[in-house]
Amino acid sequence: MKKILIIEDDPSVKKLFEITFREYDFDFISCENKRSAMMLFLSHNPNLIILDLGLPDGDGKDFIKEIREISKVPIIVVSARHEEKEIIASLDFGADDYITKPFSTNELLARVRANIRKINENENIKENIICGELQLNLVTRDISFHNENLKLTPIEYELLKYFLLNPNKTLTHKQILKEVWGAGYQNEMQYLRTYVNTLRKKIEKNSTRPRYIKTESGIGYRFCCNTLEDK
C-alpha cells in the first residue's frame, strides 16, 4: 500500500485528506508542522508528500529544499489561489505539482495517483511513450496521433516531447521555456503561448476545451495523460 505524508495545519482540511485517502486505500501519516514532518519523513519513508505552504513553524518552500537534498519523493503543494508567486517558487524549488483550495477530491486523487505512478515509471526508461492517442518513439523521433504520423515543426516536436516526458506534472512557463528553447529564453512567453496554441490545434479536438495540454493559469501548463482510473 502506498504511504502518503500529509503536512497540513488546518484541522478540517487535514481531516478531508485523511478521509479521502482512507476511502481510496492509501496509507497515510499526518502532522501539522515542518519539524515533525521531517521526523515522520525520515522514519516512514513515504511514497508521496502533501504539503501545505503556510505552516506555523515556517515556510513550506524551505521544507521542499530540505527534502530535495535527500530524496526525489513526489511533493504536491496545497495553497490558496492568490498565492501564485508562492506556487511558482515551490515548483521551481522542486515540488512536482500543486492544488489550490478549494479543491475537489477527484482532482486530488488524480494528481496523487499520477505522481505516484510517475515515480514507478521513471525507473525504466522506455523507447515508446504512449499517452492517450499519442505515441512517441524516442529512437525514430516519430510522434503518431490516432495511429497516423503527426507533422510537426522542430520546435513543436521538442515541446510535445517535453510534455510527453513530463506527463501529469505542473510545468512552469520558465521551466518549459528553458528546457525547450534553452537558457536565456525564460521570459519569452510569446513563443510558448504561440506554440501551445498551434500544438493544440493539431492534437486537441476542441482547443478551448483541451484534453491534453491544460493551462494552469498564471503558472504554466500540465500535460494530462489520463488513464481510466483517474476519471
Place this chain on the structure above:
Amino acid sequence: MKKNMYIINGVLVLFLITFISKLFSDSLDIINIALLHIIPVVIVSMHGNEKSTIFITLLSVIFFNFLYVPPLYSFNVHNELYIWSFIIFGLVGWIITYQAKNLHSQKRQNEIKESLLHIVSHDLRTPLATIHGSINLIMNNKNLDDAKIKMLLEDINDSSLRMKRLITNLLDSARLSSNQMNLKFEWCDFEDIIGVALEEFPTKLADENLQLEIGNLNLYWGDNTLLTQLLINLFDNAFKYNSNNDLIKLSIHANEKSFVVTIFNKSDTIDNKKIKNIFDKFYRLEDTNDISGSGIGLAICKSIVTLHHGTIQAISKDNGIEIRITLPILKKVDVV
C-alpha cells in the same frame, strides 16, 4: 457637467462678494474684504481638485488686488505686505484641497467596504443556503432515492463553485479599487483564456449552452489574470440572465487596431435607461432579485476593460442583450 458645477458656484460667490464689498467698501476694512475673498477659495478647494483651486485662488487674488489693494484698479502692489496676503490665499487653498482629497478617498473606501459587506452578507448567503439546505435534507432524510441525492449533490457543487467565483471577484474588487493596481502585462492567448474561464463552470452548462466563434487571433498584450476574470464574469452574467436556456453566443475577432469581444444572451427586454447603469458597481436589474450573484461582476468587467484602455457597452437587441468590448492592441506580437 454636474461634476464641475462647483467651480461656477465659486465664481458666482466671488462676484457676489465683490458686489457686497464694493457696496460697503467705505465701512469695511481691507482685512475684512480679504477674508471675504477667501470664501470662494474655501468653497472650491473643498472639492479636492488642485486645478480648480489654483484657478479660483488666482481669480480671487486678481479681483482683490485690482479692486481693493492700493493703487486701485491696477495690478501693481505698493505695500509688499500684500504679497503675503496672496501667498496665504494660496496656502489656505492648498491645505483645504489636500485635506479634502484625503477625506474623499476615505469616503470612497468606506463606500466600497460597505458594498462589499452587503455582498458578503447577501450574495454569499444565497449559495450557502443551497448547500446548507441540501446537506440537511440528505442527512435527515433516509428515504431519498439515489437520483434525488445526485441532484442535490449537483446543486451543492454548483453553489460552491458560485461561492468560489464570488470570492475571487471580491478579492479582485478590493484589488482594483485600492488604486495600487499594477497591471501585469504579458502575451495572452484568448483561446487559452476562454478555456481557463470555462473550467470555472459545470461542464454540462458550458457545453450545452454556449456557441463560440473565434477568429484568427494573434497574441494580445494584456493582463492574463484580469482578462481571464473578465471572461469568467461575462460567462457568469450570461448564464445567470439567460432566461430559458437559450444559446449564448460569444465571439472574439481582431482587426488592425483592436480585439472585439461580444457576448449575447436572450433575456427579457431591458429599457435603455437601465442598460446604461448595468456596469455601475452593485447595480442589479430590479425584477431579477431572485437570481443569485451581484452587480459586482459587470462592474469589475468595466474596470478591467478600462485598465486596458478599452470600451465596454451593453446593447439591447434581438430580444436579448449583447455586451460588446473593444480592447485596443497596445503592442503587436513579433512573429516567431
